[in-house]
Amino acid sequence: MAGTIPKKRTRELILELSVPFFAKHGYNGVSMRDIAAAAGLTPAALYYHFPDKEQLYINVVAHEFSGKAVALTIALNSPETAWEWLKKFIETLANLATTDEYFLPLMQRVRLDSNAARQHKLAEYVFKDIFIAVHNLVSELNLRDDAHMLSMSIFGLIFFPLEMGAIRMSMPGYRPEQTDPTVLARHVVDFLHTGIKGIAGEKS
Numbered sequence: 001m002a003g004t005i006p007k008k009r010t011r012e013l014i015l016e017l018s019v020p021f022f023a024k025h026g027y028n029g030v031s032m033r034d035i036a037a038a039a040g041l042t043p044a045a046l047y048y049h050f051p052d053k054e055q056l057y058i059n060v061v062a063h064e065f066s067g068k069a070v071a072l073t074i075a076l077n078s079p080e081t082a083w084e085w086l087k088k089f090i091e092t093l094a095n096l097a098t099t100d101e102y103f104l105p106l107m108q109r110v111r112l113d114s115n116a117a118r119q120h121k122l123a124e125y126v127f128k129d130i131f132i133a134v135h136n137l138v139s140e141l142n143l144r145d146d147a148h149m150l151s152m153s154i155f156g157l158i159f160f161p162l163e164m165g166a167i168r169m170s171m172p173g174y175r176p177e178q179t180d181p182t183v184l185a186r187h188v189v190d191f192l193h194t195g196i197k198g199i200a201g202e203k204s
Contacts, residue, residue: 011049015060138154162179
């Protein structure tokens with residue numbers, strides 16, 4: 001029928017429109033009716049594309065993360081030393097977290113979601129490949145310590161200062177340039193470099 005939006009495009013439109021809803025309100029604060037209204041669809045039409053809210057949510061997080069995953073994978077596969085790979089990855093992630101309006105808020109909502117089964121699905125479907133890549137890189141840099149914990153620490157060192165927002169700005173020693181993703185990335189890399197080398201040196 002003339003003027004009908006292709007099914008694939010309708011699905012992409014739903015995902016794009018859903019990102020700010022879930023980023024601002026979290027899983028429990030969004031209804032399928034809200035998304036349907038934003039997309040100009042009936043609830044029945046929305047359910048045609050996504051069988052339930054959880055499946056929509058998982059696809060929304062994957063949609064928001066997919067483009068970032070490409071950039072992060074490229075950073076992790078540059079023909080450099082392991083430390084250069086790690087530096088590029090951290091710079092890329094910090095830049096993405098500060099330049100995309102909804103990426104960091106959505107990741108905060110994901111982190112605070114108390115539904116373990118849903119988090120497991122997100123881990124498997126969305127985040128696992130990138131985490132494995134970081135885990136493998138960290139293992140190459142430091143064979144003596146817990147690569148899982150070191151990998152989680154890397155993500156925490158990047159996201160936590162950004163999540164603190166205005167609170168951090170009110171703390172002693174704050175300077176505006178510290179919110180620059182390049183400055184943040186350099187701090188994280190320097191901290192990890194000193195820490196990992198120091199720990200490895202103590203145990204060697």
